[in-house]
Amino acid sequence: MSNEQSILSIPISPETHKDVWVYAEVRHDNLIPTVFELLFLGKKLAADLNEKLCAVIIGKNVSQHAQTLIDHGADKVYAIEHDHLEQFVDETYAKLLTDLLLKEKPNKLLLPASTIGRSFGSRVAVQANTGITADATELSINKEKGGLLNATRPSFGGTLMATILCVRGHRPETATVRPMTFPRATPEPGRKGDVVKVPVDLSGFKPRERHIRFEPEVSQEIDISQATIIISGGYGVGGANGFNALHDLAKTLGGAVGASRRAVDSGWISYRHQIGLTGRVVRPKLYIAAGISGQIQHLAGMNSAETIVCINKDPEAPLMKLATLSVQGDLFEILPAINKELQKCGFGAK
């Protein structure tokens, strides 16, 4: 049977699917923080359905994380463990997870909307013949519709919210969940749960995708996707040196530095810091924008931040009107003054 036929012949039988699964992404030996958000969310969804919460981990030596996952709410952990799985490789990981999904038949599957989760999730969803929602920010159980997953997501650069439903019985209903959206589960040390070591047989499998090397980001700063505080600079920063004022404040607050596209395109800071439609999407608790006008393509990347502070010379700049708190003035005067004030209050002291 061709691959196409085998996907299309996967039976649609929602009644045989049970439990809420969470993909516990491991990156360089650590569970990524979003996993704990997924456990928080998954626990709630599982309770509403009166089903179990399960976590699945893939990698080398990953069963060391099983108890952590159980402590944080998982009732059962599936560990897909093999020495050849040290690095994430789409093709291999997708095959192993798909095989497990088809065998164990979960009802819902949540993945982090990380680089890995977003690309891996969509491959798995097709292979398992199911529907997937990308980058959801609100998830709940739809009781009127027999327990379907309401997955709500921003689209069109955040100008439109859409609630997606998997109405034709495909399972598991799958969603990737935007990082920094939910609280992290609190641990209950010593909680009991089952650990299932999934047998991995890669003998007949010839991977056509190989991980060659990892080049770590040299900067010691936190990545913007995991930062609770982001200080972001735009064209008003005026040059690469101008970003020093932002780095200083980020250091004091334990935050990360972001940027608008104009600042990135001007060559003042690297692309990984770009926030917005063609950059990255962030959801910090506090977003401080300095010298950013707030065009719609920039807002697409940060408008779900909890608190937005805008510092701009121009009181009419669009972001000055949207921000929770706006400060009119020269960023080169305001930012150092904020930094000093914070240091006075004891921030940034080691």
Place this chain on the structure above:
Amino acid sequence: MHILTCIKQTPATDNVQIDAVTGTLKREGMAAAINPFDEYAIEEAVRIKERVGGDTKVSCLTMGPPQAEEALRDAIARGADAGFHVCGREFAGADTWATSYALFKAIEKISKEVSPVDLVICGKQTNDGDTGHIGPGLAAWLTWPNVAYVRKVEDIKSNGTGQGGTIVVHRLMEDGIDVLEMDLPAVIAVIKEINEPRVPSLKGKMAGKKAVIPRWDAAALNISLDHVGLKGSPTIVSKSFRPSMKTGGTRIEGNSPEEKARKLVEKLKELKVI
């Protein structure tokens, strides 16, 4: 070598209209262009063609309403050699599953009837759907390896038969860069950092105007109507709404930067965000 880019015509970002009945985007009457991310995909394909030389060609594929043909002509103006258009009412309302399936069937047809495809390049995501699911989804149907979020093609070697060669790519990760090698044929999805798209040349524009673009419906692709469009999609949009936009808050006033800073820090403490 045969490189194929998947592109989409999308509306300009700042003017969204929702169909009250279906809850999906109203596309009629909106200014439309090539999805900005797909411009990087086209550019990268053309650059690989220039690098590899020989009889390398670049094809573009889109699924969309009749007017989406303009996007293919625009892609040819930017250096692609041929365009293929999946088009028919039956495709309307497709989710990422049904879209990737239809594109897969078209790629199969192109590989069989034109020449075998060695590499598929997609943009990172579209500016209207924002999912980033089509590249990896296509790879699942094709059973090819794939890497998304590619910021650089380090090396590519092909023997031009759709059946051999390798590609080395850099994937932008949260904590650095993963370098991966794949056997061809393969699928990649590229990010903005990968290149600076060129503007269409006059010669390109002429070629775009003249190009004969085949149009395929579900029957031409041998797809059952159960697997296309809204009817064939596992997911539906059950409702759309505008998010409650933040309508602005407090202006921090003060006579000096120091006073403003002090008041701001006080407020941030009150809000418990620091």
